[in-house]
Amino acid sequence: MKKIGYYPGCTLKTKAKIFEKTALYTAEKLGYEFIELPNWNCCGAVFSLSSDDLIHHLAPIRNLVRVQDMKEGAFLSEETLVTLCSMCFNTLKRANIRYKNSAEDRSKIKNIMDTESAYQGNVSVLHFLELFKSIEPGSVKLKRKLKGLKVFVYYGCTLLRPKEASLDDAEAPVILERYVETFGAEALSTPFSRLCCGSYQTVNAREKVVELAYKILTSAIESGADAVITACPLCFFNLKDIQNEICAAYPDFKGIPVAYFTELSAYALGMDPGEWDEEPGFIKTALAQTGEKKIKR
Amino acid sequence: MSKKIILDKESAEFTKKIIELSGEIVTLCEQCGTCSGGCPMCDKAETSPSLMMRMAALGQKEILGSDIIWYCASCYTCTVRCPRGIDISKVAEALRQIILRDSVNRIDLSKLTPAELEKLPQIALVAALRKMTG
Ligand code: SF4
Ligand code: SF4
Numbered sequence: 109m110k111k112i113g114y115y116p117g118c119t120l121k122t123k124a125k126i127f128e129k130t131a132l133y134t135a136e137k138l139g140y141e142f143i144e145l146p147n148w149n150c151c152g153a154v155f156s157l158s159s160d161d162l163i164h165h166l167a168p169i170r171n172l173v174r175v176q177d178m179k180e181g182a183f184l185s186e187e188t189l190v191t192l193c194s195m196c197f198n199t200l201k202r203a204n205i206r207y208k209n210s211a212e213d214r215s216k217i218k219n220i221m222d223t224e225s226a227y228q229g230n231v232s233v234l235h236f237l238e239l240f241k242s243i244e245p246g247s248v249k250l251k252r253k254l255k256g257l258k259v260f261v262y263y264g265c266t267l268l269r270p271k272e273a274s275l276d277d278a279e280a281p282v283i284l285e286r287y288v289e290t291f292g293a294e295a296l297s298t299p300f301s302r303l304c305c306g307s308y309q310t311v312n313a314r315e316k317v318v319e320l321a322y323k324i325l326t327s328a329i330e331s332g333a334d335a336v337i338t339a340c341p342l343c344f345f346n347l348k349d350i351q352n353e354i355c356a357a358y359p360d361f362k363g364i365p366v367a368y369f370t371e372l373s374a375y376a377l378g379m380d381p382g383e384w385d386e387e388p389g390f391i392k393t394a395l396a397q398t399g400e401k402k403i404k405r
Numbered sequence: 406m407s408k409k410i411i412l413d414k415e416s417a418e419f420t421k422k423i424i425e426l427s428g429e430i431v432t433l434c435e436q437c438g439t440c441s442g443g444c445p446m447c448d449k450a451e452t453s454p455s456l457m458m459r460m461a462a463l464g465q466k467e468i469l470g471s472d473i474i475w476y477c478a479s480c481y482t483c484t485v486r487c488p489r490g491i492d493i494s495k496v497a498e499a500l501r502q503i504i505l506r507d508s509v510n511r512i513d514l515s516k517l518t519p520a521e522l523e524k525l526p527q528i529a530l531v532a533a534l535r536k537m538t539g
Pocket of ligand 1: 436489493
């Protein structure tokens with residue numbers, strides 16, 4: 109099994125435990141052993157955008173130093189770090205790029221971080237989806253059928269933008285669609301798959317987030333989807349957890365199940381449904397599509 | 406025929422500060438409006454991203470009082486679409502930073518109830534604090 113460095117980030121250990129559980133299950137079934145970085149720290153959630161603000165890049169870089177140390181200690185097969193949360197992915201990847209591209213920033217950062225090994229800049233930061241992008245649909249042995257299940261893929265922002273941090277074409281991505289198809293479901297997308305859900309503005313401009321989430325989910329419903337998938341715990345909150353607020357603001361809104369993309373794969377690969385605290389909405393639809401009444405364990 | 410705009414000293418200095426802090430040459434903006442056209446937060450704000458860019462290029466300090474810089478969700482839609490290759494999200498961040506570095510905070514988490522705080526994912530809180538507190 110390939111040993112790969114894994115960065116969970118804060119939300120996967122708290123609000124998004126099911127995201128981590130289903131991802132680790134999927135990875136193991138597909139031949140990867142994820143080794144969680146020892147002593148990882150919060151990446152800061154957002155990439156610092158101003159030219160003189162180096163201090164906020166230390167948190168992501170410190171995590172990359174851990175990967176370098178693990179590779180040197182032969183704990184990993186390669187100098188690669190995999191993330192699941194889209195926001196961590198963006199922050200870690202962009203800090204890595206900034207560090208690699210600027211000799212001046214590099215020397216300043218090395219000077220401040222004098223208690224750890226100097227970062228050589230060789231770690232590649234990957235999103236979970238990138239590990240499986242070359243898998244051919246049909247080559248994975250599936251335990252459960254998702255045939256006929258229509259899944260609306262929601263990318264949001266930080267998997268795709270800006271271009272240098274994107275895991276696919278920023279304006280015409282297909283990586284999530286391919287993932288859904290690999291696990292036997294049908295993928296749907298519209299331009300709303302890439303519209304921002306309002307992100308952290310959910311803290312202080314909730315009404316705007318409700319409006320954006322309504323637009324995105326309505327587009328999903330109108331496209332004929334049975335469920336929506338996402339790769340971001342913040343999008344998950346905005347699209348799923350506040351659906352009661354969307355119903356209150358827009359009485360015509362009917363609601364739609366939302367899940368992490370890894371819930372779909374873990375289910376198709378045979379994960380025990382007892383692992384979910386709350387049965388994801390897509391499971392019921394999947395069972396109805398294939399004519400099964402109960403989940404086969 | 407070319408037009409020349411001459412800024413007074415104060416405005417020129419303000420523009421220079423924005424350019425330094427953002428790393429973006431704001432004067433390259435040709436006012437095409439693409440950034441505003443794709444901005445998800447724009448209809449909520451009184452100032453559009455393209456107007457923000459114009460005011461930044463002209464060194465108009467009133468832009469610091471605009472709401473777009475706080476409504477901006479750093480979604481980078483404008484960033485990937487600007488035909489002049491300007492990263493508008495960095496300009497919004499520079500303007501936020503000019504204000505926040507005076508120890509002014511834009512959000513107060515103590516206004517949220519413990520139940521609301523409990524529900525929010527960590528990344529939402531960390532990101533909002535990073536973007537809106539000094
Ligand atoms: S897209 Fe670029 S050039 Fe066009 S108005 Fe916006 S900043 Fe200016
Ligand atoms: S980064 Fe900010 S200004 Fe640009 S499109 Fe997104 S919300 Fe609008």
